Amino acid sequence: MSLIVFAGASQFVALNLLTIGASFPEIILATAVLNLRHAMMSSAITRRLPCGLGWLEKAWIGFEITDESFSVAAMRKEESLSSAFLMGLNIVGHCTWVLGTWLGFLGASFLPQKIQESMGIAIYALFIGLLVPGVRKNRQALAVALSAMALSALFKWTPLFASMNVSLKIMCATGFAALLGAWFFPLPVRERNAS
Amino acid sequence: MTRIMLLSVCMMLVTAPSRILPLFFLGDKKLPPFVESLLHYIPFAVLGALIFSDVLSATDDVRASLCGAVAAAMLGWFGQGPLVVLAGGILGAFAASCL
Numbered sequence A: 001m002s003l004i005v006f007a008g009a010s011q012f013v014a015l016n017l018l019t020i021g022a023s024f025p026e027i028i029l030a031t032a033v034l035n036l037r038h039a040m041m042s043s044a045i046t047r048r049l050p051c052g053l054g055w056l057e058k059a060w061i062g063f064e065i066t067d068e069s070f071s072v073a074a075m076r077k078e079e080s081l082s083s084a085f086l087m088g089l090n091i092v093g094h095c096t097w098v099l100g101t102w103l104g105f106l107g108a109s110f111l112p113q114k115i116q117e118s119m120g121i122a123i124y125a126l127f128i129g130l131l132v133p134g135v136r137k138n139r140q141a142l143a144v145a146l147s148a149m150a151l152s153a154l155f156k157w158t159p160l161f162a163s164m165n166v167s168l169k170i171m172c173a174t175g176f177a178a179l180l181g182a183w184f185f186p187l188p189v190r191e192r193n194a195s
Numbered sequence B: 001m002t003r004i005m006l007l008s009v010c011m012m013l014v015t016a017p018s019r020i021l022p023l024f025f026l027g028d029k030k031l032p033p034f035v036e037s038l039l040h041y042i043p044f045a046v047l048g049a050l051i052f053s054d055v056l057s058a059t060d061d062v063r064a065s066l067c068g069a070v071a072a073a074m075l076g077w078f079g080q081g082p083l084v085v086l087a088g089g090i091l092g093a094f095a096a097s098c099l
Helices: A008-019 A024-034 A037-046 A055-063 A067-074 A083-107 A113-119 A122-136 A139-157 A166-184 B002-026 B033-051 B062-077 B082-098
Strands: none
Touching: A037 B033, A122 A139, A122 B033, A122 B062, A122 B082, A139 A166, A139 B033, A166 B033, B062 B082
């Protein structure tokens, strides 16, 4: 599953649903909704790719988009991302993901309980490590990131949105925050560099 | 086992298109400035939404999570690379959970 689906959250959800005996269509639907946010990421990354990639390269880059690989790639300072860089990032990311799944399967309980619990923060620390340097000197981006946080907290803690799916909440928070950014701080119009 | 394999393949079929298709549709086209700005801000917005407020429930203890997050944010602010921030976040949460 790690090899071909390559979507952490969906894999956990599928596992959960399997153990409570949900039907296949239910699991597949949950997976589809959970992964819609990647469509937004993939749209954003597209603008940073060099022109004229072959269809196989495009398909591969798209297939490998995850929260993590997207974050690492999108926070790079370069305007245009080389496809070699993305390939490297994706292959390393995918291999470690599969390897990590195996380690977890074999029982990675060799770490003390306290440390295991503290590891839960690792993914967020990584996101923070990627986001903070990006917004430190960029007021507009900081405002967008903060409003996304506020919106996501709002969706989480307002009873009205309690029935909303987690991924949908993230999508909405992202979408609205990016809309605010585009509305209040439009980018200067510029020519996109060819190739 | 074959059931799981079948499920995995179906899951791939629904996850892959949503990631792949935008690359083909948006590809090298010129977009209106508003859409261009929108796409520019998406990475920051995604990270913001992914971090908060889920970071608070990242460990069993809200205070530990908060300490880890603050430690990570400060390290990032002062120009440390992602790996240092990562280690700092885990250590921060660990230290707070030991108190």
